[in-house]
Amino acid sequence: MTAPLPQNSTIGIIGGGQLGRMLAMAAARLGYRTVILEPQADCPAAQVANRQIVAAYDNPAALDELAKVSAVVTYEFENVPVRAAERLAVSVHVYPPARALEVSQDRLVEKTFLNGIGVKTADFRAVDGDADLEAGLAAFGRSGILKTRRMGYDGKGQRVFRDHSGGVTGSFAAMGGVPLILESFVPFEREISVIAARGLDGQLSAYDPAENVHRNGILHTSTLPASVARTTADAATDAAFSILAALDYVGVIGVEFFVLPGGGLLANEIAPRVHNSGHWTEAACAVSQFEQHIRAVAGLPLGDLSRHSGCVMENLIGDDIFRAPALLSEPDLVLHLYGKAEARPGRKMGHFTRLLSR
Structure with a gap:
């Protein structure tokens, strides 16, 4: 896209929560129409948008329809399926790019990326079993925050270890048996x-x-x-x-x-x-x-x-x-x-x- 979108162009928004709602309101103020892709009917964003496509975020037909009616597509949350963004990008501009989703959806990938461009983070270890957790706690003074690598938000999917002296057997399974990350405590102000x-x-x-x-x-x-x-x-x-x-x-x-x-x-x-x-x-x-x-x-x-x-x-x-x-x-x-x-x-x-x- 080399020129600004003309007035009355349609902006597609994946996600129908409050962030999508406020994006749709801002788009209307600037003279744009909006269409929301969201499986929940009458979601907050749909109440102020021009149209809602009621379907799952990864529904191929819904994605193709969104691409067809939109001049550009954006999203309101970071757990949009990367493949959905990539499918859309074949036929319509998608901003931010799918790469941003890929990096932000996995805490291990995210912190590795940040360190790779010179942005410091807390120390971290990948945890794919109880042995990894034990090794990480040993490295971090028996303390740390164990998190799911994907899909966590608002404090969900976390367990705190503070001066932990006991064993960790069963901890990986208790967190769902999914890929985890252990982060060191940060003495922040x-x-x-x-x-x-x-x-x-x-x-x-x-x-x-x-x-x-x-x-x-x-x-x-x-x-x-x-x-x-x-x-x-x-x-x-x-x-x-x-x-x-x-x-x-x-x-x-x-x-x-x-x-x-x-x-x-x-x-x-x-x-x-x-x-x-x-x-x-x-x-x-x-x-x-x-x-x-x-x-x-x-x-x-x-x-x-x-x-x-x-x-x-x-x-x-x-x-x-x-x-x-x-x-x-x-x-x-x-x-x-x-x-x-x-x-x-x-x-x-x-x-x-x-x-x-x-």
């Missing part, structure tokens, strides 16, 4: 993330890093500005830019980091999509992460990502949704609900952003 973008022309841009707090493995708040030195913020941005360039990436990416004592950084993970810790951008910036992503995949100029305010974004999880009426009475607060019919424990139902001074 705080967690930050960078939301960055790369355009079709290679232009790079990034928002200020957000300082993140998690509860029960789920993002609770993102605060701007983060309590880090300018050198640390710049190093995080530079690392994100290196990732974008290495993947020949187009679109928005989220990169999470641990901040060490002294200001050093270790990358935790990458998300080849718009990111929960970037939701604050719709309230504190002229151009949100969702608009920036649509700009990038549509071949438009990237926007100015400067903040006009400091802010705190907070997720509404489960029954937190019932706080909405009270929140709406507060000044300088932007509320966004996702249109989900049922509140369940651990389910993201919406978010709000309180605006502060710059």
Whole structure:
């Protein structure tokens, strides 16, 4: 694609959750139509899109239909089947590229990739059985976090070992007998993330890093500005830019980091999509992460990502949704609900952003 998408072109979005919803809203503001591929009927994204194809993400006929009606295809989550993205790419532009999915879907591949381009991570070991786990714990001082290599999110698929003195027999089977990774503990002071973008022309841009707090493995708040030195913020941005360039990436990416004592950084993970810790951008910036992503995949100029305010974004999880009426009475607060019919424990139902001074 060498020219920006004409007005009223259709952008295909794989995935119908809240991120797809906000992408569809941003696309509409810029004059584009959207079609959602999602197996759940009346998903959050379909409520605001022009059309939904109700089918599995790897359904060949559905993928061919999506390619037929779309000028470009993107996605809202990183577990899109790589083969599905590759099938689409034969006949339509797919951004970010399938390579980004391939790297991000496997934690071992991801960390090996990051180390290979000079981005540091926690120490790690592949675990394909109890013997590998025992060897890894011995190397990491009998402590570490055991994770599934694929499909884990919001703290799921993890087991913590802390000063473990007992045996590990049965641990691999208890985690499902799937490929695992053991990561060493990191003595971090705080967690930050960078939301960055790369355009079709290679232009790079990034928002200020957000300082993140998690509860029960789920993002609770993102605060701007983060309590880090300018050198640390710049190093995080530079690392994100290196990732974008290495993947020949187009679109928005989220990169999470641990901040060490002294200001050093270790990358935790990458998300080849718009990111929960970037939701604050719709309230504190002229151009949100969702608009920036649509700009990038549509071949438009990237926007100015400067903040006009400091802010705190907070997720509404489960029954937190019932706080909405009270929140709406507060000044300088932007509320966004996702249109989900049922509140369940651990389910993201919406978010709000309180605006502060710059």
